Amino acid sequence: MKKLIFEGAEAKTFLVEFNGKKAVEKERIPKKYREKKLDEKIRKERIKAEVNLLHKAKIAGIRTPIIYRIDYNKNSILMEWLNAKKIKEKINSMEKKEFIEIGKQISLLHLNSIVHGDLTSNNILIKKRKIFFIDFGLGFNSHKIEDFAVDLLGFKKTFLSSYPEKEQKWNWIEQGYLKSSKGKEVLKRIEEVEKRKRYL
Ligand SMILES: Nc1ncnc2c1ncn2[C@@H]1O[C@H](COP(=O)(O)OP(=O)(O)O)[C@@H](O)[C@H]1O
Numbered sequence: 001m002k003k004l005i006f007e008g009a010e011a012k013t014f015l016v017e018f019n020g021k022k023a024v025e026k027e028r029i030p031k032k033y034r035e036k037k038l039d040e041k042i043r044k045e046r047i048k049a050e051v052n053l054l055h056k057a058k059i060a061g062i063r064t065p066i067i068y069r070i071d072y073n074k075n076s077i078l079m080e081w082l083n084a085k086k087i088k089e090k091i092n093s094m095e096k097k098e099f100i101e102i103g104k105q106i107s108l109l110h111l112n113s114i115v116h117g118d119l120t121s122n123n124i125l126i127k128k129r130k131i132f133f134i135d136f137g138l139g140f141n142s143h144k145i146e147d148f149a150v151d152l153l154g155f156k157k158t159f160l161s162s163y164p165e166k167e168q169k170w171n172w173i174e175q176g177y178l179k180s181s182k183g184k185e186v187l188k189r190i191e192e193v194e195k196r197k198r199y200l
């Protein structure tokens with residue numbers, strides 16, 4: 001069994017079977033505009049980075065899929081299938097607590113020097129109040145407040161462009177984020193980044 005579940009700009013994601021269980025296989029697709037050797041190298045590096053970050057997050061206590069196997073010939077990651085829904089699909093039935101939890105979990109990523117790089121309501125999953133993070137393909141390690149601010153601001157922008165009562169919901173996410181020791185500093189930096197952008 002191999003069923004395409006998502007085709008993005010960088011990767012194809014399939015539902016497959018592994019040891020009799022559902023699993024997810026994410027294959028990085030070649031980029032034709034890049035020279036072949038360079039493209040191979042970049043795809044391998046991104047896979048390595050994604051796996052490292054998924055693992056690092058898991059060790060920090062953040063829910064991410066378990067990695068089963070990395071295939072450097074196919075440039076793919078085989079991982080646990082999370083029986084959870086994208087928050088995008090659940091947002092209207094989610095409660096305040098759950099939004100606060102999302103903010104808390106993002107701050108936990110940052111406290112562990114993990115910048116996700118692509119925080120959207122497609123890359124955060126939910127199952128019975130539990131929050132999961134996937135898709136660390138654009139992520140990196142950093143201690144910088146600026147990087148955390150840009151990470152959270154990316155999420156804020158996509159978040160505020162959709163959903164009913166989005167301001168209230170976003171506020172709850174910020175409330176959760178503020179529970180961390182660096183929360184205030186990061187939110188302040190977001191304001192500065194937004195101001196800077198306005199004058200560009
Ligand atoms: N471990 C997983 N368990 C369940 N669904 C997943 C898993 N990984 C990815 N998906 C699904 O596949 C989609 C694409 O995966 P993602 O890693 O976000 O790739 P892309 O970089 O192309 O966005 C996700 O939005 C999600 O719906």
Ligand SMILES: [Mg+2]
Pocket residue numbers: 008122123135
């Ligand atoms: Mg994604």
